[in-house]
Amino acid sequence: MARLGTSVEEPVRQRLLSAATRLFAEKGFESTSVQEIVAAAGVTKGAMYHYFDSKDDLLQEIYGRVLRMQMDRLQRFADGEGTVAERLHAAAADVINTTVDNLDDSKIFFRSNHQLAPDTRKIVRAERRRYHERFRDLVIEGQQEGVFRDDVPAEMVVDFFFGSVHHLGTWYHPDGPLTGGEVGRYFADLLLRSLTPAS
Amino acid sequence: MARLGTSVEEPVRQRLLSAATRLFAEKGFESTSVQEIVAAAGVTKGAMYHYFDSKDDLLQEIYGRVLRMQMDRLQRFADGEGTVAERLHAAAADVINTTVDNLDDSKIFFRSNHQLAPDTRKIVRAERRRYHERFRDLVIEGQQEGVFRDDVPAEMVVDFFFGSVHHLGTWYHPDGPLTGGEVGRYFADLLLRSLTPAS
DNA sequence: TCGTCTTGACCGACCAGTCGGTATGCTGGT
DNA sequence: ACCAGCATACCGACTGGTCGGTCAAGACGA
Numbered sequence: 001m002a003r004l005g006t007s008v009e010e011p012v013r014q015r016l017l018s019a020a021t022r023l024f025a026e027k028g029f030e031s032t033s034v035q036e037i038v039a040a041a042g043v044t045k046g047a048m049y050h051y052f053d054s055k056d057d058l059l060q061e062i063y064g065r066v067l068r069m070q071m072d073r074l075q076r077f078a079d080g081e082g083t084v085a086e087r088l089h090a091a092a093a094d095v096i097n098t099t100v101d102n103l104d105d106s107k108i109f110f111r112s113n114h115q116l117a118p119d120t121r122k123i124v125r126a127e128r129r130r131y132h133e134r135f136r137d138l139v140i141e142g143q144q145e146g147v148f149r150d151d152v153p154a155e156m157v158v159d160f161f162f163g164s165v166h167h168l169g170t171w172y173h174p175d176g177p178l179t180g181g182e183v184g185r186y187f188a189d190l191l192l193r194s195l196t197p198a199s
Numbered sequence: 200m201a202r203l204g205t206s207v208e209e210p211v212r213q214r215l216l217s218a219a220t221r222l223f224a225e226k227g228f229e230s231t232s233v234q235e236i237v238a239a240a241g242v243t244k245g246a247m248y249h250y251f252d253s254k255d256d257l258l259q260e261i262y263g264r265v266l267r268m269q270m271d272r273l274q275r276f277a278d279g280e281g282t283v284a285e286r287l288h289a290a291a292a293d294v295i296n297t298t299v300d301n302l303d304d305s306k307i308f309f310r311s312n313h314q315l316a317p318d319t320r321k322i323v324r325a326e327r328r329r330y331h332e333r334f335r336d337l338v339i340e341g342q343q344e345g346v347f348r349d350d351v352p353a354e355m356v357v358d359f360f361f362g363s364v365h366h367l368g369t370w371y372h373p374d375g376p377l378t379g380g381e382v383g384r385y386f387a388d389l390l391l392r393s394l395t396p397a398s
Numbered sequence: 399t400c401g402t403c404t405t406g407a408c409c410g411a412c413c414a415g416t417c418g419g420t421a422t423g424c425t426g427g428t
Numbered sequence: 429a430c431c432a433g434c435a436t437a438c439c440g441a442c443t444g445g446t447c448g449g450t451c452a453a454g455a456c457g458a
Contacts, residue, residue, distance in 0.1 A: 012437085012438090026313075027313060028229065028313050028314070030227065030229030030230055031229055031313075031314070033412080033413065033414080034413080034414060034415080035412090035413085035414090043438080043439095044438070044439055044440060045414090045415080045416095045439085045440075046416095046417095046437090046438055046439045046440065047437075047438050047439075049414095049415070049416080050436085050437060050438065050439095051437095054414080054415080055414065055415090110369075111310060113369075114225075114226060114227050114230070115227070115230070149392075152385050152388060152389060153385070156382070156385045156386070156389070157389065159363070159366065159370055160363045160385075160386055160389050161363075162366060163362040163363030163364065163365055163366030163367070164358070164359045164360075164362030164363060164366075165362065166362060166365060166366045166369070167358065167361060167362030167363075167365045167366065168362070170309075170312075170365070171358055183355070186351050186352070186355045186359075187355070187359055189351060190351060190355070190356065190359050190393040191393070193348075193392065193393045193394075193395070194389040194390070194392045194393035195392075196392070196395075211403085211404090232446075232447065232448085233447080233448060233449080234446090234447085234448095242404075242405095243404065243405055243406065244405090244406080244448090244449080244450095245403090245404055245405050245406070245450090245451085246403075246404050246405075248448095248449070248450080249402090249403065249404070250403095253448080253449080254448065254449090
């Protein structure tokens with residue numbers, strides 16, 4: 001069933017994931033009941049528990065999706081062509097863009113950490129650390145080349161920048177005056193300038 | 200009651216507020232039951248509902264406290280002495296310091312917005328906007344004087360910086376290697392440098 | 399005795415998750 | 429061509445338990 005191109009309807013599993021993402025982002029994980037999720041997806045509880053082990057399982061699925069996407073995109077830009085400054089700028093602007101394009105995912109990702117099962121939380125944290133380290137290595141690379149100032153630890157720079165990314169879910173509205181690309185360019189500019197050595 | 204310096208024990212109201220703050224920060228508002236709060240404060244539910252209207256009332260009280268403190272401190276630095284660059288640097292470093300010193304408050308403040316009653320949320324948002332605007336005005340002042348670069352909107356700079364503040368609750372640990380003062384200095388440096396005009 | 403403070407049993411609502419059952423359709427033996 | 433056997437997909441009433449909040453009654457200082 002559901003042969004390519006023949007089915008207009010999303011499969012049930014996907015509908016559940018979409019509904020859960022929207023609701024978790026809007027009202028938070030704890031304030032969303034399973035009943036609401038299945039109602040939004042147009043199925044019953046039984047169907048949900050057929051596809052997922054638990055409500056937490058839905059959340060884990062969302063985390064996995066976000067982690068995979070973030071890492072993929074960072075790799076692509078960090079290992080790309082150009083000077084280290086160009087690569088850092090491109091990677092930074094892309095993170096903002098991706099975050100803005102998947103705002104619901106990002107809201108959940110940054111706000112629901114403490115709802116994860118301890119084991120899952122450990123995995124997420126480890127994955128997240130690898131991600132930050134890849135970003136940090138770009139900064140260190142620039143510092144060693146002498147094109148970035150090195151009187152602030154690279155870790156600090158990364159935490160500084162990712163704060164801004166994290167924060168996007170709080171203030172950015174897709175129907176506001178700014179596109180994701182614009183915010184991405186501004187923020188990447190600010191990051192690069194804060195790294196410009198004194199002349 | 201509770202005359203200054205005479206009572207060794209914190210009054211019940213204060214104990215409840217402290218316990219709620221600690222628990223909300225640790226496990227989140229929705230995952231903390233009233234039962235746990237009153238147990239941690241060493242009183243019963245009845246006592247709590249004598250001092251507070253509801254669980255939400257506790258949260259509102261915490262928000263009010265944070266809002267008042269933030270605004271007070273910003274005013275003091277923004278209206279202080281020195282060049283605009285010095286004042287912005289001092290204000291920025293102070294926000295970080297205050298956030299780190301009251302990490303539980305900050306975690307709650309930045310994570311529990313969507314649990315607020317709609318009316319309260321409106322008030323909090325308005326107060327928060329006034330706060331951001333005061334900060335933004337400092338940036339604009341520097342841009343008009345020509346000591347800050349003005350090719351990035353001041354609002355963007357403020358959102359960029361407060362993201363980093365917001366984010367502190369996620370990664371900063373009081374018993375880690377960095378003091379709040381150090382983080383404050385680093386972040387304020389990064390902010391000021393990102394505003395340095397091309398020479 | 400009056401008002402403030404505190405108690406703890408209790409309430410109805412709601413929650414995540416379970417379970418017995420049904421419908422559908424594929425598979426392979428005849 | 430047929431049917432028995434079985435797996436997948438789904439249903440929705442139900443359960444055990446927790447939740448925020450209430451209330452009548454007591455404790456106690458003024």
